[in-house]
Amino acid sequence: MSKVKIYLILLGVMLAWGLNIVALKLLVSYFSPLTMTAVRIFIAGFTIISILFLLKKLQKPQGTEYYAIMASSILGVVLHHGLLAFGLANTTAVKGSIILGFSPLLTAILAIIFGFTQMGWQRFLGFVVGAFGVTMAVMRGGEGITGIAFGDILVFLSILSQAFSFLIISKVSKTLNxxxxxxxxxxxxxxxxxxxASIIEPAQFMTFTTAPLSIIAVLLVSAIVATAIGHVTYNYAISKIGAAETAIFGNFNTLFSLMATAILLKESVGINQIIGCLLIIFGVLTGTGTLEAFIRRKAQLNR
Structure with missing residues (x-):
C-alpha cells in the first residue's frame, strides 16, 4: 500500500478519534472514567479477537512476541489509559489537552534516540510546529496555565508510556500481524x-445496568469503531511507515475534535483555534516530508 493511501486512512482514523472525543465527553457524564475505559477497551479487544477467531486468522505469538505483547499492553493500554484517566481528573482540561498534544513530538524524539528512525531538521521542525499548533488550538481567551499539578505529571507519564508502546509495536509488527x-x-x-476498576470503584459497574440504551449504543460505537477499528488501523500504519511518521497524524486528532465540539456541542471557536489548526496542518505536511517532496517535485518540473 502506498504512503498516500496510508496517510488518507490515518486521516480517517483521526476523524473517528476526533468524533470519539465528543462521545467520551458524553459517556463520562454517565460512567466513571476508569470503569468506562476498562469496559470500552475490553469490548474492543474482544471484538477484534472474536473476528480473527471466526475468520481463522488468529495468529499464535512466537518466542519473544509474548513479551512484546505483554510490554505493549502494559505500556500502551494499562499505564496509558490508567494514568490518563487519573491525570485528567486532577488537572484542567486545557493543560491536559496541551500535554497530550506533545505526544507526536515525544514519540519522534524517542524514535530518533533509540534508532527507530532518522529525521532531518525540516521534518523534526514539523513535529515542533504541530505541537505548537496543538497548544494554540486548545488555548482559549482568559484561560491561564499556572503551576504544575500532580495530574499534569500523570498525563505526561501516560503519553510517555504510550510512546514507548508505539516503538515496541513498530518492531514486533514486522513478524506479528x-x-x-x-x-x-x-x-x-x-x-x-x-x-x-473492580478494586478501586466496584460500585461503578452497576451504572451500566441503569444507563439509557442510547448511551450504551454510544459506548458500543466508541469501542468498536473508534477503539477497535481505529487502533487496528493505526497500528497497521505503524508497521508500514514507522512510529514517528504515524504519530504526527495525532495532531489531527485535536483539529477534528475541535471541529466536532464546535459543530455538535456548539462550542465557540476563536482566532487562536483557527491559527492553531493551520499550524497543525503545516506541521503534519512538514513532519511527514510531504511538503518537502512537493517542493522538490515542483523544482524538477520547472527545470
Whole structure:
C-alpha cells in the first residue's frame, strides 16, 4: 500500500478519534472514567479477537512476541489509559489537552534516540510546529496555565508510556500481524484495567445496568469503531511507515475534535483555534516530508 493511501486512512482514523472525543465527553457524564475505559477497551479487544477467531486468522505469538505483547499492553493500554484517566481528573482540561498534544513530538524524539528512525531538521521542525499548533488550538481567551499539578505529571507519564508502546509495536509488527497484536494488547490490557476498576470503584459497574440504551449504543460505537477499528488501523500504519511518521497524524486528532465540539456541542471557536489548526496542518505536511517532496517535485518540473 502506498504512503498516500496510508496517510488518507490515518486521516480517517483521526476523524473517528476526533468524533470519539465528543462521545467520551458524553459517556463520562454517565460512567466513571476508569470503569468506562476498562469496559470500552475490553469490548474492543474482544471484538477484534472474536473476528480473527471466526475468520481463522488468529495468529499464535512466537518466542519473544509474548513479551512484546505483554510490554505493549502494559505500556500502551494499562499505564496509558490508567494514568490518563487519573491525570485528567486532577488537572484542567486545557493543560491536559496541551500535554497530550506533545505526544507526536515525544514519540519522534524517542524514535530518533533509540534508532527507530532518522529525521532531518525540516521534518523534526514539523513535529515542533504541530505541537505548537496543538497548544494554540486548545488555548482559549482568559484561560491561564499556572503551576504544575500532580495530574499534569500523570498525563505526561501516560503519553510517555504510550510512546514507548508505539516503538515496541513498530518492531514486533514486522513478524506479528498488527491486527492480531492489537487484539491481544487490548484484551489483556483491559482485563488488568477491569481488575483495577473492580478494586478501586466496584460500585461503578452497576451504572451500566441503569444507563439509557442510547448511551450504551454510544459506548458500543466508541469501542468498536473508534477503539477497535481505529487502533487496528493505526497500528497497521505503524508497521508500514514507522512510529514517528504515524504519530504526527495525532495532531489531527485535536483539529477534528475541535471541529466536532464546535459543530455538535456548539462550542465557540476563536482566532487562536483557527491559527492553531493551520499550524497543525503545516506541521503534519512538514513532519511527514510531504511538503518537502512537493517542493522538490515542483523544482524538477520547472527545470
Amino acid at each position: 498488527p491486527v492480531v497484536l492489537t487484539g491481544y494488547m487490548m484484551l489483556s490490557g483491559s482485563l488488568v484495567l477491569l481488575l483495577l
